[in-house]
Amino acid sequence: MSxxxxxxxxxxxxxxxxxxxxxxxxxxxxxxSRRLHSLPxxxxxxxxxxxxxxxxxxxxxxxxVQPMVxxxxxxxxxxxxxxxxxxxxxxxxxxxxxxxxxLDALQARTGMTNDELRDLSADGSDIRGRLAEVGIALGSEVxxxxxxxxxxxxxxxxxxxMIMSVLVLVLAVAGFVLALRRIHGEFRARNVSETFVRWLLxxxxxVAILTTVGIVMSLLSETxxxxxxxxxxxxxxxxxxxxxxxxGSDLGLIPLLWGTLYISFxxxxxxxPIGIFAAIYTAEYAPPKVRSVVKPVIELxxxxxxxxxxxxxxVTVGPFLRDYIAMPLGLGxxxxxxxxxxxxxxxxxxxxxxSLTDDIINAVPQSMRDGSYGLGATKSETIRxxxxxxxxxxxxxxxxxAASRAIGETMIVTMGAGAAAKLGLNPFEAMTTITVxxxxxxxxxxxxxxxxxxxxxALGMTLFVITLCLNIFALWIVRKYREQYE
Amino acid sequence: MNDMRIxxxxxxxxxxxxxxxxxxxxxxxxxxxxxxxxDILDKTVTAFIxxxxxxxxxxxxxxxxxxxxxxxxxxEGEILLEGENIYDPKVDPVQLRAKVxxxxxxxxxxxxxxxDNVAYxxxxxxxxRNKAELDEIVxxxxxxxxxxxxxxxxxxxxxxxxxxxxxxxxxxxRAVATNPEVLLMDxxxxxxxxxxxxxxxxxxxxLRSQYSVVIVxxxxxxxxxxxxxxxxxxxxxxxxxxxxxxxxTNPQDPRTExxxxxxxx
Numbered sequence: 001m002s003x004x005x006x007x008x009x010x011x012x013x014x015x016x017x018x019x020x021x022x023x024x025x026x027x028x029x030x031x032x033s034r035r036l037h038s039l040p041x042x043x044x045x046x047x048x049x050x051x052x053x054x055x056x057x058x059x060x061x062x063x064x065v066q067p068m069v070x071x072x073x074x075x076x077x078x079x080x081x082x083x084x085x086x087x088x089x090x091x092x093x094x095x096x097x098x099x100x101x102x103l104d105a106l107q108a109r110t111g112m113t114n115d116e117l118r119d120l121s122a123d124g125s126d127i128r129g130r131l132a133e134v135g136i137a138l139g140s141e142v143x144x145x146x147x148x149x150x151x152x153x154x155x156x157x158x159x160x161x162m163i164m165s166v167l168v169l170v171l172a173v174a175g176f177v178l179a180l181r182r183i184h185g186e187f188r189a190r191n192v193s194e195t196f197v198r199w200l201l202x203x204x205x206x207v208a209i210l211t212t213v214g215i216v217m218s219l220l221s222e223t224x225x226x227x228x229x230x231x232x233x234x235x236x237x238x239x240x241x242x243x244x245x246x247x248g249s250d251l252g253l254i255p256l257l258w259g260t261l262y263i264s265f266x267x268x269x270x271x272x273p274i275g276i277f278a279a280i281y282t283a284e285y286a287p288p289k290v291r292s293v294v295k296p297v298i299e300l301x302x303x304x305x306x307x308x309x310x311x312x313x314x315v316t317v318g319p320f321l322r323d324y325i326a327m328p329l330g331l332g333x334x335x336x337x338x339x340x341x342x343x344x345x346x347x348x349x350x351x352x353x354x355s356l357t358d359d360i361i362n363a364v365p366q367s368m369r370d371g372s373y374g375l376g377a378t379k380s381e382t383i384r385x386x387x388x389x390x391x392x393x394x395x396x397x398x399x400x401x402a403a404s405r406a407i408g409e410t411m412i413v414t415m416g417a418g419a420a421a422k423l424g425l426n427p428f429e430a431m432t433t434i435t436v437x438x439x440x441x442x443x444x445x446x447x448x449x450x451x452x453x454x455x456x457x458a459l460g461m462t463l464f465v466i467t468l469c470l471n472i473f474a475l476w477i478v479r480k481y482r483e484q485y486e
Numbered sequence: 487m488n489d490m491r492i493x494x495x496x497x498x499x500x501x502x503x504x505x506x507x508x509x510x511x512x513x514x515x516x517x518x519x520x521x522x523x524x525d526i527l528d529k530t531v532t533a534f535i536x537x538x539x540x541x542x543x544x545x546x547x548x549x550x551x552x553x554x555x556x557x558x559x560x561x562e563g564e565i566l567l568e569g570e571n572i573y574d575p576k577v578d579p580v581q582l583r584a585k586v587x588x589x590x591x592x593x594x595x596x597x598x599x600x601x602d603n604v605a606y607x608x609x610x611x612x613x614x615r616n617k618a619e620l621d622e623i624v625x626x627x628x629x630x631x632x633x634x635x636x637x638x639x640x641x642x643x644x645x646x647x648x649x650x651x652x653x654x655x656x657x658x659x660r661a662v663a664t665n666p667e668v669l670l671m672d673x674x675x676x677x678x679x680x681x682x683x684x685x686x687x688x689x690x691x692x693l694r695s696q697y698s699v700v701i702v703x704x705x706x707x708x709x710x711x712x713x714x715x716x717x718x719x720x721x722x723x724x725x726x727x728x729x730x731x732x733x734x735t736n737p738q739d740p741r742t743e744x745x746x747x748x749x750x751x
Contacts, residue, residue, distance in 0.1 A: 367590060369555075371590060371596065372596070376610070376664060377607075389597065
């Protein structure tokens with residue numbers, strides 16, 4: 001039974017449960033809904049939730065765990081010398097999976113029975129040819145061992161799916177019956193479904209957190225592998241970035257970190273004043289009609305994909321800066337430069353800063369402004385001396401969040417700043433950032449055991465730590481000063 | 487209404503501080519204040535009483551042109567401060583507000599230190615030439631607002647960390663610091679507990695020796711306790727204006743009588 005059909009069945013059962021539960025509750029009080037503890041709908045809701053949620057949770061869990069278990073058992077069949085070699089076992093597993101899906105296609109196309117398939121062997125028949133007919137191209141002749149493994153892989157998959165279907169259905173029915181049996185007039189269905197919903201929400205929040213933890217763990221394990229084959233001090237203190245795919249590369253973080261910080265600095269120099277001034281205008285000066293137009297238009301910038309910004313940097317800003325500023329001043333003749341990327345990232349960040357700042361300024365109580373006006377302060381004095389200081393913690397938080405976005409920006413830098421890892425002060429020279437190098441180290445042929453590839457994870461980890469610190473700092477500042485004027 | 491015998495009432499001063507004639511206020515199409523004539527005396531506490539929405543706060547906010555900050559508000563008629571029409575185009579509302587200080591319903595100290603709260607007005611108006619003079623003004627204002635002894639050791643602490651009553655007295659000190667001639671108070675005690683209220687009321691009585699104080703209040707007892715003159719507003723009209731004792735014991739208008747005996751409001 002496929003996952004889709006199974007889901008539909010469970011869902012249908014849950015919907016039926018809703019109506020049965022509702023009518024059962026009504027029947028228990030002879031149709032007089034005033035005598036029920038909760039509204040009739042809540043009784044139906046409890047049945048719905050108890051039928052659907054545990055069943056779907058089991059299904060999700062099973063779908064995650066089953067491949068892990070099966071892979072583990074298949075790898076066990078490979079024999080020790082292959083199973084211990086990570087690369088070889090990975091390749092073998094890929095073959096197994098491909099042949100298994102080929103057999104699925106073969107069965108669907110030719111209508112072979114399961115018994116016929118079981119009797120199939122790699123030696124006798126031209127498996128490679130037959131699989132090619134159904135669209136599965138194999139690189140070499142099929143190894144009998146791999147073929148047998150593919151067959152048992154298929155069987156395990158089928159068995160797993162079968163067991164899952166049965167268990168999910170049993171769980172759904174059990175939930176259905178249990179929830180239904182609890183229903184009587186005094187049953188506090190409203191409280192029960194409230195509690196249930198709360199746990200559902202907690203679980204959703206948990207998924208987000210677990211994902212973050214998972215990302216960090218996977219980054220961390222690869223980073224540790226990288227530092228196992230490349231000296232940690234070289235990574236942090238070497239001033240050269242020069243990866244060689246033949247080995248013997250210099251993988252120093254500093255030129256990339258410098259480029260990242262330099263470009264982000266330029267971006268913030270552009271974005272912070274413009275963003276804050278725009279916010280002051282929309283929040284304090286603009287009449288409501290103007291504000292209702294200007295604010296969404298500024299925020300529209302935030303919706304433009306960064307690739308489009310990158311194009312803008314590549315074909316407009318870059319050449320403009322080169323032809324009218326860098327070349328006349330003798331500062332270089334590169335179209336891609338720190339300035340180009342910085343300016344464009346700055347523009348990208350303007351709506352981010354202005355929108356947050358505008359909200360923060362609006363949150364400053366009107367009584368503050370009244371107090372200042374009442375003492376004879378002008379509008380700009382009030383804004384400078386009362387509103388902005390009161391809003392400052394929030395504004396600093398907004399700036400730091402924008403900074404961590406600027407640091408993590410990839411597309412605009414790729415197209416605007418170039419790919420040359422350099423340590424320099426000239427803002428009209430091409431430089432590059434951590435993010436760009438992560439991408440370039442992970443494109444092309446990959447061998448996940450060379451430092452040139454694994455360095456991407458160490459770079460990612462560095463970036464993650466930097467932006468995490470910035471975000472934590474921003475949140476801390478915002479929280480520390482938030483309720484000062486309450 | 488025995489309270490009113492407590493305060494000694496010396497309304498022998500007859501010098502007008504503020505003279506309002508034919509004041510009309512509109513909020514958009516809503517005619518909030520209709521044809522108000524009032525003479526507010528110098529060195530006197532004048533109370534505005536009346537039910538909610540009667541226009542007493544609106545009138546108060548006309549006296550220092552705070553209504554200018556409300557986009558839809560329109561004021562007609564004339565209000566003279568010592569003979570000068572404050573709605574004359576030549577008058578700078580910003581300068582006017584330094585002369586006519588205001589204290590608000592909810593204590594609204596700035597999120598700055600106590601010192602900076604009081605020094606705010608003198609600084610923006612350039613009233614001092616050096617730090618020593620500023621220190622002096624701050625101390626004098628805090629003393630006048632009867633809060634100096636409580637805060638003198640922590641002038642650098644945030645003004646928002648004080649208790650409600652202290653915050654309100656700090657706001658009064660802040661208003662006093664610009665050396666105003668008139669002090670407007672918009673329900674200054676409505677967010678305070680009885681003890682803080684008593685402190686602020688006592689303070690208002692002391693301030694009378696130097697300023698003309700106008701107070702809007704919902705509490706008739708408070709009006710009776712602190713004021714020498716009382717004006718009763720109802721539905722945008724100034725119904726009755728006279729000496730506090732007379733308003734509370736012998737009102738001339740039946741509407742005033744109904745209000746102070748609790749039948750409308």
